[in-house]
Amino acid sequence: MRRITKGIAALASVTLAFSIAACGGDKKEESTGAAKVDPASLSAELTWWDTSDAKNEGPAFKELITKFNQTYPKVKINYQSVPFGDAQNKFKTAAQAKTGAPDILRAEVAWVPEFASLGHLYALDGSDLLADESDYLEAPLASNKFDGKTYGVPQVTDSLALLYNKELVEKAGVTVPKTWAELKTAAQTIKSKTGTDGLYVNAAGYFTLPFMYGEGGDVVDTASKKITVNSEQNVAGLKIAKDLIDSGASVKPSATDSYGTMMTLFKEKKVAFIINGPWEVNNIKTAPAFGGVENLGIAPVPAGSAKAAAPIGGHNYVIWSGVPQEKAPAAVEFVKFLNSAESQAFLADKLGLLPTRKSAYEIDSVKNNAVVSAFKPVAEAAASRPWIPEGGQFFGPLDQMATEVLIQNKDPKAALDAVAQKYKAEVVPAYSAS
């Protein structure tokens, strides 16, 4: 899920064919990692690359580290904030050279299968981290699984929802739409009654997924190894999105910085409905013109003819496979602490992050958190994405398609066919095209 900010991220590469270190050989025998560790005597130094927002989220994570050190005084955590835009390539480059990668990384969901397939991550099966696997929500946990093993634990989950400006919606006297058709009329009513634009459809691949999911489509079918991105359902979904724009229900999106424009308009009450995720709630809350969180309505994305669904996103904690075995227990303890129900509740409280543990939702502070409770059904209904190593590469062609269809009026079927062709040629050649 590569969205919006890209940093400059001009990292790249050609690798050296001979830099392959033989990694067979010395196989250590299975030791029981679940053996009890004594917090006071456990000693290690760990580096953690945090890819969260350094200014708004970083401090809360640093607070968690302080708490961790109260129980584990001898585990030194080197917290390093890494710009999200280049963390993925930075980690891979370092891991591949076997030098300089962090012990622990906060990885975006699509990165985990990719890193795992490259052998950059420890499999966590059998460790304390997965002892209570059933406590995790299934969908966020799924992004950590690759080839039968689990390579991470979900830190936070998210999904897209319909965000709306309560004041505008009430002023126009419309009800919160449950289907795309209702959204269309609601947006048009708002436009005619208040003069404010009703809706902004972001012209980006990720944001077109709810339209396609709504008709029962998806990009690929991993079970049968089929490229399904140019299915009839997806064409129908895109036509709905296109119709929203053509009918004037939605503002015509711009080709660059469509996301930023959408957010600016929404924060300044210049548009009533948008589709976006929980990560923007803080932003909207603090925007002086918006009217605070009281004015923010959150509802599941509208349904298409088949269902209402949005793609799942979020971040996971992973441990680099280059971490020496003797440091592994400390790494496990640290991640366990970071991802305990209490820590998740703490982060939900502070930052509005959606917990991935069922038990975290039982904690009072989470239960009483209006935003988290509003997003809970959204996250629970989120559609899993194809968790394959190539997962991150689906969005480039989709973004291009979104611009072609929503801005340049290209025929949806033709645009999707081109995407399918690109997937076949460049992303998943082993899959069959439909």
Next chain:
Amino acid sequence: MAQMTTTPPVTAVPATSGPARINKPRRGRRSVGASIALHGTLILASLIAVGPIAWVVLSSFKPGYAVQSTEVTLFKDPTLANYRYVLFETSFPTWFLNSVIVASLTMVVGIFFSATTGYALSRFNFPGRRSLMLVFLITQMFPVSILIVPIYTIMANLGLINTLPALMIAYLTIAVPFCAWMLKGYFDSIPTSLDEAASLDGCGPFRTFWRVILPLARPAIAVTGFYAFLTAWGEVAYASAFTQTDDKFTLAYGLQQFVPQFNAQWEYLTAAAVLVTIPAGIVFLFAQKHLVSGLTAGGTKG
């Protein structure tokens, strides 16, 4: 090869030039109309050059919500909070120091190596001379982005990951080829009679280079030095790959922290950008003082 360059021969001079006219201002000879046209053009050009930067500067005094807004304004709730945050609540001072170290070293070491190389290319017809110049070009032709992973591996083998020397070396590979070409061109325009005179006075080739030629090449050194400095000052891709902890980040890379996945903090980015630009401007202020004719000022007639 042996053919003369078309640089105008210095011998064209003596007959007409009075001894007092060396590099003297010619201002008095410009008509009023020409003056207005000249200043008018330069003011317009300066406005265009400064315009987008002015926008960055103005944004840096706005609160975050006003940087990108439906209301396009020049001023909006002006504040110094962005600067305060960048200076005191981030590692900006450390990044700044790192950038100063890396950029200055790149500049000094880069000039040194390019000058020797440029001189050799200009004065000696050694075997490998032409291919070396071509090789310099080729190193600039392969896109940097493709080279990062293998260079990382080499740096890792040298134990240089997360060190400032790694960055300096990487920047030298960008700066030196251009600087060497540039200086070679400039050295070409310095009459070889000077070298010969120096060698008659008993100077070896290194001394000649150091004492006679280098001082004459001041303008070119200033240009290439500034180029080397800026290359290191604003580079992001290598810095992003080779540095890993806050205490080693350079400015340009450190600034990326203000652009997280969502919710880019434009107000801090712009404030930091202003703070990054000022030192570069000051360096140029010094460099441009040396943009005076080395040839005439140094007196080539001797």
Next chain:
Amino acid sequence: MTSVTADPAPSGAGLMPKLRRSWDKHWTAWAMVVPVVLVMAVLIFYPLVNGIWLSFTDQNEANQLAEICTKSITGGEVCKENPNAWSFVGLENYINVLTGKVGEFWQWTGTTLIWTVAGVTFHYGLGLGLAVMIHREMRLRGLYRVLLVLPWAVPAFISAFAWKFLFNERLGLVNSVLNSIGIDSVAWFSNKWSALFVAIITNIWLGVPFMMVALLGGLQSIPEELYESAEIDGATPWQRFRAITLPGLRPVSMTVVLLGTIWTFNMFPIIFLTTEGQPAGQTEILVTGAFRAAFEGIRNYSLASTYGVLILSILLIFSVFYRRALRKQGEVW
């Protein structure tokens, strides 16, 4: 005006004495270039040669290892043979790219050419004009020089963002100025040509100061006396410019135009950040297109190298022609 003379034709002498003589004659020159050559060889040339080799394989991040190992946090490591280990594929990458099976090579090359020609022409033209102007003695010269050089001093990625903001369709300054004088907003990035126009403007703005400063340095090597004598001979300013300035700047111009072309051709951040390739990839140039094709997700080293080699070849061919064109006018390099 160099002191170089052609090497004497190799005589029939034995190899050792020849080397010896060569060493005696050239050791100074070699000593002066050897540090640079060493660093270049290790850091650039070796990866470059390796890149050429990679372009004949199908190596990517996933298949470069012969076996893939999974370490378990509880101890133990399982390695299995990589089912799709990389192999030598000959010219397949080149065929795929050049026939358009993978990527949009020809479209990107076309855009790159427009981008480069426009960029370098304006860089050089405007840079030369400004350099000549601020070379003169006049009031406020120092101020003009500093102001004009500022675009170069701002980190490029910041400028890229700034220009993108200025041209934002709905929130940008440019459209709001247009609106205020009664012109409708322009959807700058919705059309290939207007988007490319914005990118080129950004690049020109960014690159002129470099040219200006480089040429300003070059202007210092032209003796003032030449102008004075020409003036006395009654030459017009234009004649002086043609007869003295341009030839005097030749060595510098040759270098900056050549390298400027190479750099603009491979200029990454402007397209990547300002237009983001929009609309729908139509403003992608070769480097950004290659980056997106090869480095998003599983990094495809062989594909990246293939593009790298193609870019290198295009630029090499350009250099050869450039050199030939210049040679007609005198010594080149």
